[in-house]
Amino acid sequence: xxxxxxxxxxxxxxxxxxxxxxxxxxxxxxxxxxxxxxxxxxxxxxxxxxxxxxxxxxxxxxxxxxxxxxxxxxxxxxxxxxxxxxxxxxxxxxxxxxxxxxxxxxxxxxxxxxxxxxxxxxxxxxxxxxxxxxxxxxxxxxxxxxxxxxxxxxxxxxxxxxxxxxxxxxxxxxxxxxxxxxxxxxxxxxxxxxxxxxxxxxxxxxxxxxxxxxxx
Amino acid sequence: xxxxxxxxxxxxxxxxxxxxxxxxxxxxxxxxxxxxxxxxxxxxxxxxxxxxxxxxxxxxxxxxxxxxxxxxxxxxxxxxxxxxxxxxxxxxxxxxxxxxxxxxxxxxxxxxxxxxxxxxxxxxxxxxxxxxxxxxxxxxxxxxxxxxxxxxxxxxxxxxxxxxxxxxxxxxxxxxxxxxxxxxxxxxxxxxxxxxxxx
Numbered sequence: 001x002x003x004x005x006x007x008x009x010x011x012x013x014x015x016x017x018x019x020x021x022x023x024x025x026x027x028x029x030x031x032x033x034x035x036x037x038x039x040x041x042x043x044x045x046x047x048x049x050x051x052x053x054x055x056x057x058x059x060x061x062x063x064x065x066x067x068x069x070x071x072x073x074x075x076x077x078x079x080x081x082x083x084x085x086x087x088x089x090x091x092x093x094x095x096x097x098x099x100x101x102x103x104x105x106x107x108x109x110x111x112x113x114x115x116x117x118x119x120x121x122x123x124x125x126x127x128x129x130x131x132x133x134x135x136x137x138x139x140x141x142x143x144x145x146x147x148x149x150x151x152x153x154x155x156x157x158x159x160x161x162x163x164x165x166x167x168x169x170x171x172x173x174x175x176x177x178x179x180x181x182x183x184x185x186x187x188x189x190x191x192x193x194x195x196x197x198x199x200x201x202x203x204x205x206x207x208x209x210x211x212x213x214x215x216x
Numbered sequence: 217x218x219x220x221x222x223x224x225x226x227x228x229x230x231x232x233x234x235x236x237x238x239x240x241x242x243x244x245x246x247x248x249x250x251x252x253x254x255x256x257x258x259x260x261x262x263x264x265x266x267x268x269x270x271x272x273x274x275x276x277x278x279x280x281x282x283x284x285x286x287x288x289x290x291x292x293x294x295x296x297x298x299x300x301x302x303x304x305x306x307x308x309x310x311x312x313x314x315x316x317x318x319x320x321x322x323x324x325x326x327x328x329x330x331x332x333x334x335x336x337x338x339x340x341x342x343x344x345x346x347x348x349x350x351x352x353x354x355x356x357x358x359x360x361x362x363x364x365x366x367x368x369x370x371x372x373x374x375x376x377x378x379x380x381x382x383x384x385x386x387x388x389x390x391x392x393x394x395x396x397x398x399x400x401x402x403x404x405x406x407x408x409x410x411x412x413x414x415x
Contacts, residue, residue, distance in 0.1 A: 003260050011252065015282065022289055023291065085299075
């Protein structure tokens with residue numbers, strides 16, 4: 001079977017009618033979107049009061065923040081680094097990111113809480129909902145920006161990529177929340193600091209399947 | 217010498233298509249026609265081998281090339297365009313197949329969907345489909361109500377198994393079992409020559 005003779009002309013006409021950004025336009029748009037999302041994240045953080053060490057010992061705060069920073073950077077690299085392929089990261093790398101990042105952060109938090117048990121004092125009435133909501137608020141705009149900037153770029157595993165993006169951005173937002181929230185007791189941390197991983201991971205997966213799947 | 221990723225053993229046409237894509241991603245509109253001439257024949261034969269229907273393959277090829285056009289800004293300088301283009305074609309193909317499975321083919325009654333011969337059927341396939349519809353419509357009445365309801369929802373009305381399970385208030389596992397049993401029973405009732413079509 002040979003190519004239909006009129007397909008070429010039909011397609012070229014259709015392409016001429018369909019707008020498509022060039023690489024430079026996309027780069028500018030991505031930079032704009034990412035910049036706006038990060039600015040929103042930081043402004044929201046400042047608006048709720050910014051860093052608030054409370055009674056936490058300084059080494060505890062520095063140590064725990066450094067861990068969140070490193071894990072967020074590693075997870076971000078797992079999602080964003082694509083080398084020379086345009087098909088996005090492998091599923092193995094994305095699944096590793098999704099599983100390892102939260103586990104590392106749980107382990108890191110437990111370790112620092114054992115080193116500084118004085119930070120574990122309970123705070124009546126602070127179940128963790130405020131931190132939970134704040135993490136969702138801080139991560140929402142960057143997650144949306146991530147999905148929008150990768151839209152129309154063909155990825156092999158859109159759902160997994162979205163989920164890993166959600167996890168990486170939860171870790172990034174979690175870093176700010178750790179700086180903001182002086183409470184380190186386990187129940188609060190489980191709900192307020194680790195609960196959003198589940199929500200944003202699932203949201204990222206849904207957004208990825210909806211917007212990054214080329215066939216839809 | 218390795219000048220571009222993945223092209224060390226590829227011919228000059230691969231290099232030309234990568235360069236054409238690179239220029240197109242940078243904004244040179246005329247490069248798309250060149251890209252089409254280099255890529256389309258291979259994509260066409262890939263799609264034709266899978267769908268075995270030139271009209272459908274042409275639609276899928278057009279869809280694939282349009283997605284390449286829309287996604288051109290994602291092209292990374294120095295990459296090979298062919299794996300990317302074939303990945304797009306594969307996704308377009310899979311999603312088209314998924315949509316076709318969901319689309320009920322209402323020829324006659326509820327069960328006619330099984331007889332959907334696919335787009336542009338040949339005369340033999342059409343005759344076999346009609347024959348099968350006739351058999352199935354009478355044989356479905358002999359199924360138990362649970363099996364019949366499951367079969368009609370999934371095969372007749374295009375529900376997914378999960379949707380049908382929810383509608384009937386049963387688990388997805390139980391729904392799969394019911395559908396399998398119903399299909400197996402109906403297949404057994406078909407004349408031998410029609411069984412392959414019914415799968």
